[in-house]
Amino acid sequence: MTSSLEIATAGQKIDLNRLESILSKYYKRGRDALISVLQEVQVEYGRIPQESIEPIADTLNLFPSEVYGVVTFYPQFSLTPQGKCTIQACRGTTCHVKGADKIISTIENTTKLKEGETSSDLKFTFKTVTCVGTCALAPVMVINNKFLGKLYPKKVADILSQYEKG
Ligand code: FES
Numbered sequence: 001m002t003s004s005l006e007i008a009t010a011g012q013k014i015d016l017n018r019l020e021s022i023l024s025k026y027y028k029r030g031r032d033a034l035i036s037v038l039q040e041v042q043v044e045y046g047r048i049p050q051e052s053i054e055p056i057a058d059t060l061n062l063f064p065s066e067v068y069g070v071v072t073f074y075p076q077f078s079l080t081p082q083g084k085c086t087i088q089a090c091r092g093t094t095c096h097v098k099g100a101d102k103i104i105s106t107i108e109n110t111t112k113l114k115e116g117e118t119s120s121d122l123k124f125t126f127k128t129v130t131c132v133g134t135c136a137l138a139p140v141m142v143i144n145n146k147f148l149g150k151l152y153p154k155k156v157a158d159i160l161s162q163y164e165k166g
Pocket of ligand 1: 091093
């Protein structure tokens with residue numbers, strides 16, 4: 001049975017009970033709590049649903065445009081569904097010098113994704129980022145919050161196959 005608190009959007013249902021449970025911890029806590037709320041919502045739904053922007057703003061006493069501004073500013077947040085594993089390949093200067101192009105093409109060939117894409121089974125999202133701050137380990141990629149360095153194409157393919165198996 002469909003909950004009255006579910007809203008159909010773009011063919012997907014949003015269970016607002018889960019959102020309310022997150023927001024109940026942050027009532028009127030203001031802007032300082034915004035990143036924490038967004039992180040929880042992103043983990044819960046795999047994205048920041050459009051329908052959550054206004055309730056988040058109401059809870060924190062903010063304008064919806066302020067919430068939207070933060071969501072669209074930080075790459076860790078996304079309005080569209082993200083894969084279970086987010087692969088971020090560094091294309092900063094040091095990684096570039098150390099062969100980031102080969103790392104990126106290995107990721108593209110292995111996952112069949114181009115930058116910014118998510119696989120249809122929602123297993124992987126692939127992004128590139130500028131320096132992630134671990135240049136000594138270049139070239140680097142980050143999968144979810146795990147930093148993986150001193151990469152070369154075979155190492156990347158092996159790592160991705162581990163994640164593919166789940
Ligand atoms: S340039 Fe890649 S970690 Fe700094």
